[in-house]
Amino acid sequence: MPTLDDIRQAARELDGRIHRTPMLTSSALNERFGAELVLKAELFQKTGSFKVRGLLTKLLRLTAEERGRGVITVSAGNAAGALSWAARDAGVPATVVMAKTAVPAKIDAARGYGATVELVEGDLIAEYERIRDERKLTGVHPFDDEDVITGHGSLGLEVLDERPDLETVLVPVGGGGLISGVALAVKLVKPGIRVIGIEPEQADVVSRSLAAGAPQKLPTARSIADGLAAPVCGTRNFPLIQEYVDDVVRVSEESLLEATRLVMSRTKLAVEPAAAAPFAALLSGLKTQCPTAVVLSGGNLDVAKLML
Amino acid sequence: MPTLDDIRQAARELDGRIHRTPMLTSSALNERFGAELVLKAELFQKTGSFKVRGLLTKLLRLTAEERGRGVITVSAGNAAGALSWAARDAGVPATVVMAKTAVPAKIDAARGYGATVELVEGDLIAEYERIRDERKLTGVHPFDDEDVITGHGSLGLEVLDERPDLETVLVPVGGGGLISGVALAVKLVKPGIRVIGIEPEQADVVSRSLAAGAPQKLPTARSIADGLAAPVCGTRNFPLIQEYVDDVVRVSEESLLEATRLVMSRTKLAVEPAAAAPFAALLSGLKTQCPTAVVLSGGNLDVAKLML
Numbered sequence: 001m002p003t004l005d006d007i008r009q010a011a012r013e014l015d016g017r018i019h020r021t022p023m024l025t026s027s028a029l030n031e032r033f034g035a036e037l038v039l040k041a042e043l044f045q046k047t048g049s050f051k052v053r054g055l056l057t058k059l060l061r062l063t064a065e066e067r068g069r070g071v072i073t074v075s076a077g078n079a080a081g082a083l084s085w086a087a088r089d090a091g092v093p094a095t096v097v098m099a100k101t102a103v104p105a106k107i108d109a110a111r112g113y114g115a116t117v118e119l120v121e122g123d124l125i126a127e128y129e130r131i132r133d134e135r136k137l138t139g140v141h142p143f144d145d146e147d148v149i150t151g152h153g154s155l156g157l158e159v160l161d162e163r164p165d166l167e168t169v170l171v172p173v174g175g176g177g178l179i180s181g182v183a184l185a186v187k188l189v190k191p192g193i194r195v196i197g198i199e200p201e202q203a204d205v206v207s208r209s210l211a212a213g214a215p216q217k218l219p220t221a222r223s224i225a226d227g228l229a230a231p232v233c234g235t236r237n238f239p240l241i242q243e244y245v246d247d248v249v250r251v252s253e254e255s256l257l258e259a260t261r262l263v264m265s266r267t268k269l270a271v272e273p274a275a276a277a278p279f280a281a282l283l284s285g286l287k288t289q290c291p292t293a294v295v296l297s298g299g300n301l302d303v304a305k306l307m308l
Numbered sequence: 309m310p311t312l313d314d315i316r317q318a319a320r321e322l323d324g325r326i327h328r329t330p331m332l333t334s335s336a337l338n339e340r341f342g343a344e345l346v347l348k349a350e351l352f353q354k355t356g357s358f359k360v361r362g363l364l365t366k367l368l369r370l371t372a373e374e375r376g377r378g379v380i381t382v383s384a385g386n387a388a389g390a391l392s393w394a395a396r397d398a399g400v401p402a403t404v405v406m407a408k409t410a411v412p413a414k415i416d417a418a419r420g421y422g423a424t425v426e427l428v429e430g431d432l433i434a435e436y437e438r439i440r441d442e443r444k445l446t447g448v449h450p451f452d453d454e455d456v457i458t459g460h461g462s463l464g465l466e467v468l469d470e471r472p473d474l475e476t477v478l479v480p481v482g483g484g485g486l487i488s489g490v491a492l493a494v495k496l497v498k499p500g501i502r503v504i505g506i507e508p509e510q511a512d513v514v515s516r517s518l519a520a521g522a523p524q525k526l527p528t529a530r531s532i533a534d535g536l537a538a539p540v541c542g543t544r545n546f547p548l549i550q551e552y553v554d555d556v557v558r559v560s561e562e563s564l565l566e567a568t569r570l571v572m573s574r575t576k577l578a579v580e581p582a583a584a585a586p587f588a589a590l591l592s593g594l595k596t597q598c599p600t601a602v603v604l605s606g607g608n609l610d611v612a613k614l615m616l
Contacts, residue, residue, distance in 0.1 A: 043576045105573055261611035265413055268351045268607035270578040299576035303569035306614060 001240070002146060004188040007153035007181075010057045014154055017056060017089075018046045023162050023293070028266040033282050036290040038166070040159050043271055043299030047109065049227070050155055050178055050297050051082035051142070057151025058140055059086045067092045072137040074098075074128035076174070076226050077106025078298050079142035084115035095137055097128040103226055103302040125232070143177025144234030152178050156185030159293045166193060167289035170278035172297045173197035173206050173248060175230030176237030182295065183244035194289060197241070197248035198277040200225050204250050206241060209233040225256050227274030227298060255280035263296075272301045309548070310454060312496040315461035315489075318365045322462055325364060325397075326354045331470050331601070336574040341590050344598040346474070348467050351579055351607030355417065357535070358463055358486055358605050359390035359450070365459025366448050367394045375400045380445040382406075382436035384482070384534050385414025386606050387450035392423035403445055405436040411534055411610040433540070451485025452542030460486050464493030467601045474501060475597035478586035480605045481505035481514050481556060483538030484545030490603065491552035502597060505549070505556040506585040508533050512558050514549060517541040533564050535582030535606060563588035571604075580609045 024039045042050040059071065070093035073083045080096035087094035094115040098107060102119070110117050120127040132139045141148065155178070160166060169186055171179040183195040199206055203221035215233040223229045233241075241248075251259075259279035263271050275296040282288070332347045350358040367379065378401035381391045388404035395402035402423040406415060410427070418425050428435040440447045449456065463486070468474060477494055479487040491503040507514055511529035523541040531537045541549075549556075559567075567587035571579050583604040590596070 048576060261614055264578045264609065264614065265611045268356060268578045270572045270576045301572065303573045306569055306572065 002150040002153065002184065004185070006150050007157060007185050010150045011154035011157050013060055014053060014056060014151065018052050019044060020158060021045050023159065024267070026267045032266070035288060035292060038163055038291055038293045039267070040155065040293055040295045041269065042155065043269060043275060043296050047078070047081040047085045048298055048300045049078040049082065050152065050295070051078045052086060053154050054148030054151035054177060054181065055079060055082040055140065056086040058145060058147040059083070059090055059092065061147050062138060066138040069136055069138050070095065071140050072097065072128065072132045073140045073142050074124050075142050076229055077102050078227055078300055080115065080117070081106060081109040081113065081300070083140060084110040084113035087115065088113045095131065095135070097124060097131060099124055103300065104304055105302060106300050109300065143175045143230070144236050146236055148177055149181040149184070149236060149240065152181030153185035155295065156182040157189065160186055160189050163291060163293065164190070166291050166293050168194040168196060168292040170196050170198060170281070170288065170292060170294045172225070172228055172274050172277040172295065173199040174203070174228040174274070175232055176206050176234050176241050178295070178297060179245060180234070180237035180240035184240050187244045194246045195244060196286070196288065197245050198251055198281045199248060200228050200256060200277070201250045201252055203229040205230060205233045207248050207250055209238055210242065210248060214238070223256065224253055225273040225277055227272060228277060249281050249286060251277060251280035251284055255283050259283055269296065270299050270301055271296050272298050274298060310458040310461065310492065312493070314458050315465060315493050318458045319462035319465050321368055322361060322364060322459065326360050327352060328466060329353050331467065332575070334575045340574070343596060343600060346471055346599055346601045347575070348463065348601055348603045349577065350463065351577060351583060351604050355386070355389040355393045356606055356608045357386035357390065358460065358603070359386045360394060361462050362456030362459035362485060362489065363387060363390040363448065364394040366453060366455040367391070367398055367400065369455050370446060374446040377444055377446050378403065379448050380405065380436065380440045381448045381450050382432050383450050384537055385410045386535055386608055388423065388425070389414060389417040389421065389608070391448060392418040392421035395423065396421045403439065403443070405432060405439060407432055411608065412612055413610060414608050417608065449542070451483045451538070452544050454544055456485055457489040457492070457544060457548065460489030461493035463603065464490040465497065468494055468497050471599060471601065472498070474599050474601050476502040476504060476600040478589070478596065478600060478602045479503065479505050480533070480536055480582050480585040480603065481507040482536040482582070483540055484514050484542050484549050486603070486605060487553055488542070488545035488548035492548050495552045502554045503552060504594070504596065505553055506589045507556060507558055508536050508564060508585070509558045509560055511537040513538060513541045515556050515558055517546055518550065518556060522546070531564065532561055533581040533585055535580060536585060557589050557594060559585060559588035559592055563591050567591055577604065578607050578609055579604050580606050582606060
């Protein structure tokens with residue numbers, strides 16, 4: 001398990017390579033929910049999501065031999081963009097395995113950073129393992145990895161550094177990568193803080209894993225919050241979530257759409273639906289102790305679906 | 309004609325009542341266009357657009373008698389929200405005349421600020437004049453007004469104050485309110501600066517007015533950039549545009565849609581299509597001397613059309 005020193009070290013390594021994203025407030029949203037919310041605008045992060053934190057940390061810790069073979073990951077989209085960007089920067093060839101149904105902008109982003117994009121159907125993880133082994137590439141799991149968790153923890157340090165008075169942090173949940181790192185970091189700094197995860201009802205693998213007491217796997221996971229539609233909960237993420245996350249709540253597809261529109265219209269931030277998930281929970285009645293940080297995890301919206 | 313002192317006085321009156329919006333940069337957009345662009349993020353302004361600058365200035369300059377009667381304006385949407393907000397703040401009753409086809413979020417915003425909203429069909433300006441006279445309200449023209457122009461000029465002062473090295477300012481154009489104020493302000497401060505307006509081909513009343521040498525009126529003006537679909541060029545705006553605007557270019561509906569998607573995907577700012585108009589021009593080949601300020605005029609997007 002990463003220590004606070006490990007996370008601080010990762011934060012130092014990331015410093016200057018990625019953005020320290022702003023923490024913003026919206027009086028309209030505060031009024032709407034009767035709450036004091038602080039928005040960690042990670043949609044302004046390099047590559048448009050928090051994913052670079054963990055994936056760049058991982059890449060920096062690979063051996064020269066591992067890098068020399070080239071790296072590969074599997075992703076709904078944001079991890080693909082993040083690894084492709086980090087690899088390009090480091091001169092490492094990258095391959096990313098994505099679903100044919102991935103958001104086109106996310107596919108284009110990975111290609112734009114020079115990665116080899118493999119679009120597959122069916123079991124993404126099986127395809128990823130097959131290609132990784134066939135091509136002798138260095139596998140980088142998008143979330144079930146200790147270095148990735150450590151890197152994501154840097155976000156937790158930043159929010160508490162800027163707002164030590166925070167009582168709660170709301171974090172969107174896919175396979176558990178972001179929340180395991182953030183929860184670990186903030187609880188090590190401030191044990192009394194509450195961390196609440198939000199995941200789609202249609203992709204609720206972390207809720208199911210917590211209920212079962214062990215990481216579960218879903219046959220399918222589809223959500224308009226494509227970034228949260230992980231079919232598995234990471235084995236390294238799960239014990240951290242068990243220990244450090246206070247609650248994980250599930251939200252409907254309707255509330256995710258309403259939340260995306262609400263955040264966009266009130267803040268003028270182009271959040272992707274995954275980032276609006278905490279607001280879907282607030283719209284559904286979640287009460288939270290304030291000040292509350294809300295992690296706006298990314299902004300890689302499917303703009304082709306923006307009809308005007 | 310407003311003087312530089314008039315505009316500075318308006319800016320002082322606005323100070324503390326509205327936001328000084330940030331000027332942002334996007335390395336992705338700079339690379340895309342081979343340009344140094346500075347984005348004046350007026351979508352973060354109170355009520356989500358620049359309109360409060362002029363309309364609050366106007367409201368502050370009305371007599372007690374004029375305010376006591378209540379105010380009325382006519383608007384594609386953003387002026388309605390701006391006047392409603394300013395009037396609520398000042399305890400003045402507001403009526404706004406809007407088209408039945410206006411963006412629902414803009415109608416809701418005016419209602420949310422407590423205004424009486426009159427949704428009409430046909431000739432908006434005729435309906436506005438009829439209701440104004442019947443109810444003995446104080447008419448506030450959304451752009452053809454010297455105080456409104458003076459207030460909008462404050463935006464020009466801000467961009468040059470922050471970036472005195474600017475060579476060009478790109479401004480979306482509807483009826484000419486914003487660009488007349490901004491052009492006047494920046495040219496009075498820095499005569500050598502270039503000001504270029506951008507208007508939709510389908511709502512090109514300012515281009516037609518310049519060609520004709522007098523303010524023109526269009527039978528219809530419809531554009532996905534609803535904020536720019538003014539059917540008339542203001543009589544007070546026109547001479548300022550003639551004197552201080554270097555060029556007005558026209559952009560297609562397709563380029564407006566592409567520009568909106570481009571700006572949103574690269575900057576994660578939820579711009580409305582009017583605000584993306586300068587990028588429609590850049591996409592269509594406009595060359596500009598840099599550094600160039602781009603006025604992102606508003607963010608009141610029709611989020612109901614955001615399908616996910």
